[in-house]
Structures are given as structure tokens and as C-alpha cells.
Amino acid sequence: MSLRHALLGLLAQGPASGYDLTRAFDGGIGRYAWQAGHSRIYPELAKMTEAGQVVVDETGPRGRKSYALTEDGRAELRRWMFHWPEQATVRDETVLRMFLVQSLEPDDARTLLEGIAAHCAAEIEELRPLMEAEDAEHREGDPLPFGRLAGEYGLRQYEAVHGWATWSLERLVGVGAAR
């Protein structure tokens, strides 16, 4: 039911339509945390409405329906945020690839790790200026822009992977060189 909580969390920022929420999943949340297409989002919003966690607070042009969180919805979000299961759902293709690097021939592993390192470096160069621009606009005392923490998470994530790939390359050198 994580999709439901993702939607509750996004709606906690303010009312949004199914379309808006679908767009949100194109951004950082869909890239790093949880994917969802509109074909899942619309039915889920319907079920959440039935469950009393959201309401249609406004309709707009083109049949637009704007959803807002109810008290029940906010309570459920809070409950979920504080209730960590022992085994959280995880299914991450990128991390899986990292786990399986050692299944490749040493030469292939090295090539792949070099690719990962380069890719991370490129992402970092793209993300860092965005974060710095946000910080420059930010005034003392204002709430942080939504996604600032998430963006920082993504950045640190890439830095960690970059460091890992570099470290792994060093560790593999001995094996490959001895070939």
C-alpha cells in the first residue's frame, strides 16, 4: 500500500489532481523512491476517496478533479511515517546491478564500474547546481522548498555510489592485473 502513502504525502503539500500527481512521479520521487503511472493513480485515488482519506475539494476545466487530504488521511500518513516494518519493500534495479557486479568476468566488472562512476559524476554535476540555486534563493526562517531534502538525498546518494564504484575498482585491480 505504499502508493497510497506516497499519494497522501504528496497531497499533504496541498491539493492536487490525478494529473498533477502523475507529473510528480516523473520527478525525483519516481526516480529514486516509488514509481507510479496514471493507470494506478486514478483507481487508487478513487479507493482513497471511498476510505475517507481524501476528498474532491474542487473541480476545474477538462473534468479536472482536485483532491485534498482529510484529517483521516493526514493521520494515516503520520501513522505510516512512524511505523517502520522490519522488512520494508525494496525493489531497485540499479542496486541489484551493483549486487551482481561480482558475477561478471573481472574485465567486464571493471568496465561496468567505470561506467557507473562516470554516470554518477555526471548526475552530481547536474544536481549540485540545482541545489545550490535553491539554497541561494532561500531566506533564513522560510520553510525549505518541498523536495529540498529529497534532492539533497539524491545528491548524497550519487556521491556515495560514486565513492563505492571507485573503491570497488581499486579492490578489483589486484584480481584483474593478475589475470
Added chain:
Amino acid sequence: MSLRHALLGLLAQGPASGYDLTRAFDGGIGRYAWQAGHSRIYPELAKMTEAGQVVVDETGPRGRKSYALTEDGRAELRRWMFHWPEQATVRDETVLRMFLVQSLEPDDARTLLEGIAAHCAAEIEELRPLMEAEDAEHREGDPLPFGRLAGEYGLRQYEAVHGWATWSLERLVGVGAAR
């Protein structure tokens, strides 16, 4: 089809039964990368056999069937490892919670971040000695134990999250204190 590639990657380490593979998912790979239960693994192994990517190389007691990678299977694994889709599958409940921290009241957010930081610190203290023990046993020139790179990844991951949570707490202090 990532489950298939996870299985191919695990089998690249050597033959294993469905039961062995199920156990493997209880470890790091299932915790950080990809979850799978035996009810998915057995049917998938059957399909992979049909596709010629694995073969039953040996039967043992209790109906045990040991699967081994074929050349086709190894080729498919390699192909997949080098073929990165623009948008990789990701569905990670833990990361989702991090994205949604800003949806909470500042006080709740602070409590949660403190919990995350403490949790990460505990995991780091558990993982680091394991890695150090493996390194102490490791001799120059030997191949790294399977999972050493993955373990290092997990460790660096926790360190990154810990750093992020600490940083986030600092950034939120202004908001909370001004309340």
C-alpha cells in the same frame, strides 16, 4: 524481468537449488536490492529452464534440484548488466519515507529524522565489523568474497543516509525553533 536477472546473477556464483536461492534473498540482496519469495522463484526457474538459460545439473535428497547457468544464461546476464534503461525500476519504501519527511509537521519531522539517524548509526556499527573481519581474512590476489562489494555498498549507503538525516535536522532547526 529483474527477478530473472537476479537469479542469473546468483547462479553465476555457482549452481544452487530453489531453496538456496530463496535463502539468498533473506540476505543483503533481499534487503537492499530485490525481494523475492520462493513462490516466485520456483516458477521463474521453471520458465528459465524452458528458455534454456539454466539447466538442472544435479538432483539431491528431498527432491532437491540444483540449477546451473547455461552459456545462454550467462550471455543474457551480461547483456542485462550492460544495458541500462533510461528509467530503471525502483520501488523503495525507505526512500519514499525520506521523500515525504517534509510532509510532516516540523516537530514530527525532527523526531523522525532523529530516529533515522539513530537507526543508521546502529546498522553501521553492525556492518562495519563484518566488513573488517572479511578484509582481515582476505589475502592479496584472492578474489573478493561474493557480497563484499555489496556489503560495502550497504555500509556506504547507511553512512550517506546518516549524513543526510543529520544535515536535514540542521536545516529544519530554524523552522522548528521559530514556531
Added chain:
DNA sequence: TCTTGACATGTCTGTATGGACAGGTTGAGG
């Protein structure tokens, strides 16, 4: 006026998946 792209909501089908259901074997220790 026309066309195009963005806005907007939905359904349907095949596959993925988790959790329950189901059943049988073997070895070690009491």
C-alpha cells in the same frame, strides 16, 4: 479557422508478486 500540444480522466489485459495453502524428506539429538 485550424492544428497541435498540453491538460485531463479513465479502463483493460497480461504479468508480477506476496502470503497462504499443501505436502513430503532427511538428519541429528534425545
Added chain:
DNA sequence: CCTCAACCTGTCCATACAGACATGTCAAGA
């Protein structure tokens, strides 16, 4: 000899999900 835990393989069902299919509106610019 017995029992129990670990070993071992499977199926079934309800739900989750991705991607295709389907439909229609509105605003801006040519």
C-alpha cells in the same frame, strides 16, 4: 525409536502494476 527442525518443492488466489487502449477539452499560435 522418535521427534523436531531444517530441508525442499510446489500451487493458488487476491492484489499490484505497466503499458496499451480509449476519449475528450482547452489555449495558443499559425
